[in-house]
Amino acid sequence: MTKAIDLLYDEHQIITQAIEQVRAFLDEAVNGTKSIEEMHAYILFFRHYADKFHHYKEEEILFPEMAKRNELIAEGVIQEMLDNHVEFRQMIADMEASASEGDAAKTQMQFAQYAEALLDHIAVENDEVFQMAESLFSDDELENMYFRFVDMDRELNDAKKREMEASIQNG
Ligand SMILES: [Fe+2]
Numbered sequence: 001m002t003k004a005i006d007l008l009y010d011e012h013q014i015i016t017q018a019i020e021q022v023r024a025f026l027d028e029a030v031n032g033t034k035s036i037e038e039m040h041a042y043i044l045f046f047r048h049y050a051d052k053f054h055h056y057k058e059e060e061i062l063f064p065e066m067a068k069r070n071e072l073i074a075e076g077v078i079q080e081m082l083d084n085h086v087e088f089r090q091m092i093a094d095m096e097a098s099a100s101e102g103d104a105a106k107t108q109m110q111f112a113q114y115a116e117a118l119l120d121h122i123a124v125e126n127d128e129v130f131q132m133a134e135s136l137f138s139d140d141e142l143e144n145m146y147f148r149f150v151d152m153d154r155e156l157n158d159a160k161k162r163e164m165e166a167s168i169q170n171g
């Protein structure tokens, strides 16, 4: 894989790891051994890392570039991925509301749906979208995209990004 696609792929790995942690956390919250209050930290991760750092790169850089190259891809899988991102934003807001109400069981149910949808989405991107990107663009174009990704992280605060990644990696 190229550096540009690698970067997005690595973010998918972090997001997948976070999903596993939240599943375990919510099991304990529902069984009453953990406070649902801590869920807000995870919600912040999904809102800032998955939805901002990661989805912005796809929405602002990768997807528009792919759409410019191929109308069929633009109207097909890219539109589908963009629609998913919108749905994910709503799902995060719904989970946040349930967690704020202290309803661990409801939060767990909503998170289960979110996790399943997000993992499906990540699988489509890993298996189809990223492959397409690597065949649509030249090495130079992908290199250029990589630098735009890095710039975007810097604009959004890359120290904060590394901190969020470390918090997930350290469990
Ligand atoms: Fe995506």
Ligand SMILES: [Fe+2]
Residues within 6 Å of the ligand: 008, 012, 054, 058, 122, 125
């Ligand atoms: Fe993605």
